Amino acid sequence: MKTKPYVRDKSALGYSVGVTLDRFIKSKQDDFPFASGELSQLLRDIALATKIVNREINRAGLSNIGGAFGQTNVQGEEQQNLDVIANIRFTRALSKGGEVCAIVSEEDDEVIDLQNQSGKYVVAIDPLDGSSNIDVNISIGTIFSIYRRVSPVGHPIQPEDILQKGLDQVAAGYVLFGSSTMLVYTTGNGVNGFTYEPSLGEFFLSHPNMCAPKTGTIYSINEGMTNQMDEGLKNYIQYCKEKAYSARYIGSLVADFHRNLLKGGIYIYPATQNTPNGKIRLMYEANALAFIAEQAGAVAIDGTRRILEIQPESLHQRTPLYLGSEEMVSMAESFIKEKVLNS
Ligand code: AHM
Ligand code: MG
Numbered sequence: 296m297k298t299k300p301y302v303r304d305k306s307a308l309g310y311s312v313g314v315t316l317d318r319f320i321k322s323k324q325d326d327f328p329f330a331s332g333e334l335s336q337l338l339r340d341i342a343l344a345t346k347i348v349n350r351e352i353n354r355a356g357l358s359n360i361g362g363a364f365g366q367t368n369v370q371g372e373e374q375q376n377l378d379v380i381a382n383i384r385f386t387r388a389l390s391k392g393g394e395v396c397a398i399v400s401e402e403d404d405e406v407i408d409l410q411n412q413s414g415k416y417v418v419a420i421d422p423l424d425g426s427s428n429i430d431v432n433i434s435i436g437t438i439f440s441i442y443r444r445v446s447p448v449g450h451p452i453q454p455e456d457i458l459q460k461g462l463d464q465v466a467a468g469y470v471l472f473g474s475s476t477m478l479v480y481t482t483g484n485g486v487n488g489f490t491y492e493p494s495l496g497e498f499f500l501s502h503p504n505m506c507a508p509k510t511g512t513i514y515s516i517n518e519g520m521t522n523q524m525d526e527g528l529k530n531y532i533q534y535c536k537e538k539a540y541s542a543r544y545i546g547s548l549v550a551d552f553h554r555n556l557l558k559g560g561i562y563i564y565p566a567t568q569n570t571p572n573g574k575i576r577l578m579y580e581a582n583a584l585a586f587i588a589e590q591a592g593a594v595a596i597d598g599t600r601r602i603l604e605i606q607p608e609s610l611h612q613r614t615p616l617y618l619g620s621e622e623m624v625s626m627a628e629s630f631i632k633e634k635v636l637n638s
Pocket of ligand 1: 549
């Protein structure tokens with residue numbers, strides 16, 4: 296039977312308007328591996344903490360809570376007030392829910408063992424990334440990875456529960472605190488982005504099924520480090536210039552990644568003479584974005600290896616990172632390889 300012209304086909308509405316994050320998570324619950332509702336609840340806990348952190352960030356300039364806190368974190372960097380606040384908000388939200396047994400955070404030297412032996416999940420999180428941008432009202436972000444514990448529930452957590460490869464992630468996401476606040480996540484079935492509507496206090500699906508362009512014309516790297524880079528990478532940057540690509544570098548990984556995911560581009564934080572392992576942390580920065588990138592059709596390598604296949608050996612391990620549109624990363628890789636072959 297032909298549909299009456301004034302009756303709109305429900306499927307045409309898709310998820311385009313008015314789908315809240317909460318409703319979306321619920322509708323997708325059966326797609327999750329081991330669907331029991333706990334991962335859904337965990338994602339909701341993260342979303343709630345995000346709203347709280349978002350409120351703090353928006354007040355930062357007014358309430359004098361921006362600025363250095365006077366402590367240093369495990370990487371020897373000065374912690375900002377909001378880093379500390381975000382860390383507290385996220386760890387508290389993750390502790391209260393009961394789904395998580397352990398947390399790895401950029402702001403904590405050791406694993407946070409929640410002494411919750413019935414918790415099935417391990418979360419690795421950078422509560423507020425782009426810390427040098429906090430004070431100056433530039434976009435910052437949160438990055439998280441979710442793993443299922445490997446050891447049996449009901450027992451103390453083990454090292455193998457924590458040091459899992461990126462391939463083992465069951466979900467990962469980021470929050471971009473930019474001109475609007477967005478939460479983007481994957482559970483291994485594509486990537487979806489939600490934009491926060493502050494007056495309603497809700498995230499709404501705004502970017503369903505995000506797909507990265509195969510190539511692009513944006514390269515994002517701190518070119519101030521050029522003298523310390525390998526010849527192959529220098530040659531690739533020269534190639535980008537010859538192609539008249541646009542250089543765009545915010546210094547906030549989430550913001551640079553998000554822009555390049557939508558528009559097509561490559562983010563690079565390389566190994567340098569001073570930092571042979573690069574700067575980006577494998578467990579709570581690179582892995583989550585690599586999972587999202589691959590789910591959206593982009594790629595992430597450390598120069599030669601797929602990020603998701605790297606076995607982490609320590610909590611705060613760093614990795615060089617080449618992240619973004621498939622053809623651009625592949626071109627950068629061939630420049631690096633050529634140098635390796637020629638040297
Ligand atoms: P952070 O975790 O201390 O914020 O450092 C990570 C950030 C990334 O967001 C960003 O891409 C990079 O550091 C910028 O570093 P640099 O200032 O060396 O270019
Ligand atoms: Mg960080």
